Amino acid sequence: DAGITQSPRHKVTETGTPVTLRCHQTENHRYMYWYRQDPGHGLRLIHYSYGVKDTDKGEVSDGYSVSRSKTEDFLLTLESATSSQTSVYFCAISDRGSPSGNTIYFGEGSWLTVV
């Protein structure tokens, strides 16, 4: 398994509260990603990072922000959680330019329920 740790693994929160999900990697990979997985939609990219303090939006970035202050850590923040953000969130990593090309490796997921 790729060295990716997500925390918390499960969380229930109330509408309007801020939530931060943490992703920690031990592979020293340059690229880190946050995806959400919802039935019928597959995986959708929220934000990604291509280096420390270098981040960019994905296809479903509204309502989310990210930060990457160290190579190994990538935080996803829901500033004010809404019920539509109830989902499973996956952190992922990849190593651009390596022989593995764009292969993405996933963490075990964080189940978030907004009530």
Added chain:
Amino acid sequence: AQSVAQPEDQVNVAEGNPLTVKCTYSVSGNPYLFWYVQYPNRGLQFLLKYITGDNLVKGSYGFEAEFNKSQTSFHLKKPSALVSDSALYFCAVSPSGGYQKVTFGTGTKLQVIP
């Protein structure tokens, strides 16, 4: 824009029979193609990928996939299905070269019947 289609939401196959999970793609230029498997309440696990070279790619757990450029397909196959192969399978594509965005399909649930 690039896209991936997995036309079957679910595939049922009897244990011991060959299985095929279908994937077609659309991308500018040459593709990188991937298959992932997801077991319940787990993250996606990388199975195999096509970058270049032989059109038949072999991967983990006895799976293989065939790249067909003319049909823009990358179907996942296994000669003899196991009950333990029951899971959700995702196909993904990106343009080749450097860093490129990876697009995932919506997934196909494989059910292997004992």
